[in-house]
Amino acid sequence: MNRVPVTITVNGQPFTASVEPRQHLADFLRETVGLTGTHLGCEQGVCGACTVEIDGRPQRSCIAFAVACDGSTVRTVEGFDDDPTMSELREAFSTHHGLQCGFCTPGMLITSRDIVRRCGETDERTIREELSGNLCRCTGYMGIVAAVGSVCRGKTPEVEAPPVATPVPAAATAPIRLPEPAMAAGAPVRPSMAPAPAPSVAATPLASAAGDSAGWTAIDQTITVAAAPATVWDALGDVRGVAACLPGAEVEKLEGESLTGRMSVRFGPIKARFAGEGTVRRDESAHTGRVTGAGRDSGSGSQAAGEVVYRVVEGERPDSATVVVTIRYRLTGTLAQFSRGALVQDFVRRMAETFASNLSASLAPRADGAPPQAAKPVEMNVLAMLVSVLAGRIKRLFTSA
Amino acid sequence: MKAPVFDYHRARSVQDALAALADGNGDAKPMAGGCSLGPMLNLRLARPTRVVDLRHAPELRRVEETSDRLIIGALWTHAEIEDGAMPCATNGFLPSVAHGIAYRAVRNRGTIGGSVAHADPAADWISTLLTLDARLLIHAPDGERQASIDTFMLGGYSTELGDDELLTGIVLPKLSSRGRWAYHKICRKTGEFAKAIGAVLHDPERGLTRVVCGAIERTPILLEETSAALGRAGPQAAAAVLRDEIDRRLSDHDAVFRQMHHTAVDRALAELGSK
Numbered sequence: 193m194n195r196v197p198v199t200i201t202v203n204g205q206p207f208t209a210s211v212e213p214r215q216h217l218a219d220f221l222r223e224t225v226g227l228t229g230t231h232l233g234c235e236q237g238v239c240g241a242c243t244v245e246i247d248g249r250p251q252r253s254c255i256a257f258a259v260a261c262d263g264s265t266v267r268t269v270e271g272f273d274d275d276p277t278m279s280e281l282r283e284a285f286s287t288h289h290g291l292q293c294g295f296c297t298p299g300m301l302i303t304s305r306d307i308v309r310r311c312g313e314t315d316e317r318t319i320r321e322e323l324s325g326n327l328c329r330c331t332g333y334m335g336i337v338a339a340v341g342s343v344c345r346g347k348t349p350e351v352e353a354p355p356v357a358t359p360v361p362a363a364a365t366a367p368i369r370l371p372e373p374a375m376a377a378g379a380p381v382r383p384s385m386a387p388a389p390a391p392s393v394a395a396t397p398l399a400s401a402a403g404d405s406a407g408w409t410a411i412d413q414t415i416t417v418a419a420a421p422a423t424v425w426d427a428l429g430d431v432r433g434v435a436a437c438l439p440g441a442e443v444e445k446l447e448g449e450s451l452t453g454r455m456s457v458r459f460g461p462i463k464a465r466f467a468g469e470g471t472v473r474r475d476e477s478a479h480t481g482r483v484t485g486a487g488r489d490s491g492s493g494s495q496a497a498g499e500v501v502y503r504v505v506e507g508e509r510p511d512s513a514t515v516v517v518t519i520r521y522r523l524t525g526t527l528a529q530f531s532r533g534a535l536v537q538d539f540v541r542r543m544a545e546t547f548a549s550n551l552s553a554s555l556a557p558r559a560d561g562a563p564p565q566a567a568k569p570v571e572m573n574v575l576a577m578l579v580s581v582l583a584g585r586i587k588r589l590f591t592s593a
Numbered sequence: 594m595k596a597p598v599f600d601y602h603r604a605r606s607v608q609d610a611l612a613a614l615a616d617g618n619g620d621a622k623p624m625a626g627g628c629s630l631g632p633m634l635n636l637r638l639a640r641p642t643r644v645v646d647l648r649h650a651p652e653l654r655r656v657e658e659t660s661d662r663l664i665i666g667a668l669w670t671h672a673e674i675e676d677g678a679m680p681c682a683t684n685g686f687l688p689s690v691a692h693g694i695a696y697r698a699v700r701n702r703g704t705i706g707g708s709v710a711h712a713d714p715a716a717d718w719i720s721t722l723l724t725l726d727a728r729l730l731i732h733a734p735d736g737e738r739q740a741s742i743d744t745f746m747l748g749g750y751s752t753e754l755g756d757d758e759l760l761t762g763i764v765l766p767k768l769s770s771r772g773r774w775a776y777h778k779i780c781r782k783t784g785e786f787a788k789a790i791g792a793v794l795h796d797p798e799r800g801l802t803r804v805v806c807g808a809i810e811r812t813p814i815l816l817e818e819t820s821a822a823l824g825r826a827g828p829q830a831a832a833a834v835l836r837d838e839i840d841r842r843l844s845d846h847d848a849v850f851r852q853m854h855h856t857a858v859d860r861a862l863a864e865l866g867s868k
Contacts, residue, residue, distance in 0.1 A: 194600055213601035213644065216635070235594060236632035237699060249672070249701040255631025256702060259601045260624075260646050306697065324783035325696025354678040359658035460711065460750025461622055461630055461639035491640055530638055534810040535714065535749035542748050 198262035202227065203271030213259045218242040220258035221268055229269040229298050233327070240326030243299035244268050250306045269298035277305050280343045290339035292330035299326050304340045312349040316341060407524070409533075411541050413517040413548045417555045421513040425479050425504045427555050428515070431472050437550035439543065449473060455487060455496070459539050464489040464527060466496050479504040494525030515551070519544050596634035600643040607652045607732050607761055613645045615734055615757045623647055623759055625668055628695070628703035629711040653706070653761055656680075661799075663765045664730070667706020675700060682767040683725065686774040686794070690721045693776075696784045710760040712746045715786035719746060720807030721776070722763065723815060724792040730762035739764065746812045772796030775864035777857050778808070791858030793831075793865045795823060804831060804862070806839065806854050814842055816858070828866035832859055 195210040200217075202225050209224045221230045221244070230253055233239035237255040244253045245267040253266075272278035281304050284290065291297045300323070307314075307322045319340050320333075328336065417424050428434055431451065435441045440456040455466045468487020475481070486497040498521040507514045521540060530536065602621075604610035614621045622641035624630050625648060633639040647653055653668035656679050663682035673679070675691035694700055694708075694717050708718045709729065722729075722742045729740045734757055746752050754760060768774075774794045778787040790807030802824035807813035818838045823831035839855045 194598070196601060212598070214596040214598055214634070216596070216631075219595070235635050237628060238632075240696070240698065243698050246702070250698040251702045252628075252631075252698050255627055255635065257596075257601070257627065257631070257644075260603075260627065260648065262603075303698065310697075321783050322697065325698055354673060354676050356677060357656040357679045359656045359663060359680060362657040362659045362662070362664055461633050461641065462750070463620075463640070492637060526637055529636065532749075538714075538749050538811045539751075542751075 196259050196262075198259055200258065200261050200263075201265045203267055211258045213257060215258050217244070217246070217253035217256045217258045217261050217266070220261075221253060221266070224258075227268050227270050231295055231298055233295070238327070239296075240299040240303065241296050243302045243326065245302060250302050269301055272301075272305070275305070277308050277343070281305060281308070281339065284339035284342045285336070288335045288339040288342065290332065290335040292328075292332045296326060296328045296330075300328070300336055304336075304343070307340055308343050308347060309350045311344065312347045313344050319344070407528075408520050408522045409537055409540065410518055410520045411537070411544050413519065413544050415515040415517065415548045415552050416507055417513050417515065417552055418509075418511070419513055419555055420511055421479065421504050421506055424513040424515065424555055428481060428502065428504065429474065431483075433554065434551065437554055438547045439550075446472075451485075453485070453487075455485075457539075457543075459536070462527070462530070464492060464494060464496075466494075468496075489525075489527070492526040494523060494527035496524075496527075497522045517544075517548070594635050594637060596631075597637050597640045599634070599641055601646065602643060603646045603648075604650050606650050607759060610645050610647055610650055610759055611732060611734055611757065613643070614759070617641075617643045617645070617756075619756045621645055621756070623710070625653075625704040625707035626670060626702040627707075628699050629707060629713065647759070655762065658682075658767075661767050663767055664762055665705070665765065666762050667710075667730075667760050668704050669706075671695075671700035671703050671705065671708075672697065674705060682765050684768050684770075684772050684774065686721070686725070686768075686776070687765070690717050690776055693717065693778065694784075699784075705763060706760050709745075709763070710752065710754060712750050712752045713786065714746075714749050714810055714812065715788075715790075715808040717778070717787070717790070720790045720792050720805050720813045722765075723807070723813050724774070724776075724794045724803050724805045725766060726801060726803060727766070728764040729760055730764060731758055732761045733758045737761075743815075748811050766799055766801065768794075768796050768801075769798035771798050772801070773865055773868045775861040775868065777861040777864060779853055779857050789853040789857035791854070791856075791861035793823070793828075793858070793861045795865060797824075804835075804858060806842070806858050808857075809843060809846070809854065816842070819858070819862075823862070823865075828862040832862045835859060835862065 195212055197208065197210050199206055199208045202221065207225050211220060218230050218232050221227050230244055231241040232254055233241035235254045237252045242252055242254040243250050246256060246261060247264050278301065281301055303323060303326050307319060311318060316337060319337050431446055432443045435443045441453065443451055443453040445452045449471050451470050451472060457464050466487035466489050468485055470483060470485030473482045480503045483500045488495050500517060500519050502515055502517045505514050602613040604613055610623060614623060620641055621643040622630060623645045630639060647668060653666040655666040657664040665679055671691045671694045675688050677688055681688060705718055708716050709722065712719060727742050729742060729745055731738050731740050731754065740753060777791045779789040780787050787808040792805040792807065794801055794803045802820050804816045804819040804823055805813055806816055816838050819831045819835045822834045835858055836855055839851055843851050843854060
């Protein structure tokens with residue numbers, strides 16, 4: 193196990209210890225230094241129970257890692273015995289009944305002291321706003337707000353404004369070439385930053401009840417291809433080729449209707465690599481196909497299941513085909529606890545757009561008049577793919593592939 | 594929960610950070626204040642093998658200027674911007690937005706560059722910088738480049754930054770004395786991620802007339818028609834075409850979502866009109 197030596201000054205006394213980089217400051221304080229006044233509630237920076245002073249400023253000790261605080265000075269709730277403002281606050285919390293179970297109190301006190309020092313005498317609205325990053329599960333806010341207000345009364349702000357940094361001329365320190373701004377008079381408005389989707393691709397998330405039932409999300413895609421429906425239908429029978437249009441997907445084994453494969457996705461700092469199995473079913477007479485799959489990401493222990501249903505129909509123009517695709521997916525496990533489902537949906541929507549435009553490109557007749565064929569499998573990086581499609585930087589994709 | 598195991602590298606310079614990222618084979622993650630990455634590590638949503646700490650790279654705290662631009666390093670915290678630790682080029686726009694980000698204890702550690710690189714669609718800086726038509730300084734192994742905020746963010750959590758690249762600074766326009774702005778966000782609780790953001794900037798001397806709708810669960814959008822109407826005939830005229838443009842641009846969202854975003858932008862326009 194990797195350990196790193198750190199020295200952190202806690203309440204005036206330096207502590208040297210060897211820590212795992214993953215240990216956050218609150219655990220360092222509680223377990224290594226033995227100061228259990230700092231409490232842990234959410235461990236994701238929301239509840240404020242773990243608030244301590246780091247280098248003179250209140251900060252969350254649950255999302256600051258101890259290793260990143262090497263060389264810092266930390267003050268916990270235990271370190272304010274001789275602080276006059278804190279002693280007033282302790283008294284006021286008692287007088288105004290500003291605590292019930294006491295779990296949030298250490299964080300409340302650190303934040304409250306900062307409010308008194310920064311704001312001085314102020315109104316209740318400001319106090320409530322400033323306290324909003326500290327949650328009291330007893331909901332005892334009335335007493336806490338009254339206590340802080342009583343200590344603020346008659347005080348002037350003690351914290352001085354920081355010195356204002358003096359800018360240096362940019363040319364002297366860095367060869368920054370500022371391109372001519374596109375803000376010249378007469379051209380106040382620039383084109384939108386959102387690139388228009390390719391004309392043949394339309395994505396609309398399903399608003400139907402089925403789309404959201406039991407944790408499933410569905411996304412519709414319509415792809416128009418300049419080739420006869422029968423030709424497109426045949427090309428879609430090449431499962432490996434179709435999979436190559438989906439960034440991050442790899443088919444490992446294909447036997448009859450069964451396949452095994454992998455799907456790598458990357459969503460900002462979140463990366464997952466699902467390995468699993470699936471089936472491919474095609475109805476020749478109706479020109480409909482259904483690909484299902486389910487897999488597990490061993491890193492996070494999360495599971496994903498997905499289904500792609502497609503139907504090939506005559507296009508509006510002669511010798512063109514329309515592929516109507518519905519993608520449904522469900523995520524369970526750690527990754528599903530990510531509470532911003534709409535962002536995941538947008539991510540899948542963008543991936544579906546990429547898939548649709550790749551598929552469309554791979555199915556279109558080639559310049560030499562040869563019949564359409566599915567794209568040759570290329571190892572693709574989701575990010576590079578999105579960059580290339582969304583920012584129109586196709587070149588970059590093929591130089592990195 | 595506790596974060597998964599990772600290696601830690603404290604970068605002493607931008608070059609040092611770039612080398613540590615390149616050495617991480619795509620599994621290294623830069624961290625500034627850690628106010629976005631920290632929670633994701635603790636929830637084990639992010640599992641990088643290496644974290645590269647940027648807080649000790651002095652270049653990331655530079656403040657430079659040209660005749661019409663202010664360049665700030667990526668590592669300035671929200672609280673420092675709120676408190677005016679650097680000259681304000683934006684007539685109070687940046688400090689005001691900074692004040693509304695999360696909570697003071699988060700603002701004391703979280704950085705503007707970290708927030709922009711994280712690219713959460715509901716976060717404040719992405720929408721603000723789009724409104725200001727700011728540019729971003731990016732350091733890659735082969736040198737420095739500038740990116741337009743218009744094309745930097747590809748979607749939620751996705752930007753044009755490569756695995757081995759760093760967002761190192763923000764290039765802000767210096768607004769003229771006539772430059773006015775307004776910013777309105779709708780949150781159910783103070784300090785939470787916005788449900789809707791409306792941001793407006795009007796600086797005829799700089800040729801900047803931009804109305805932005807943010808927190809739309811993907812990259813914030815510049816409302817071109819509303820911006821044009823604002824430039825031509827003022828906030829009331831802009832408000833008159835706003836509904837139509839919001840309904841069209843957010844057509845894949847439900848009526849409540851569109852109404853909320855219309856309200857945020859409408860209030861920002863009204864506030865601009867009263868300034």
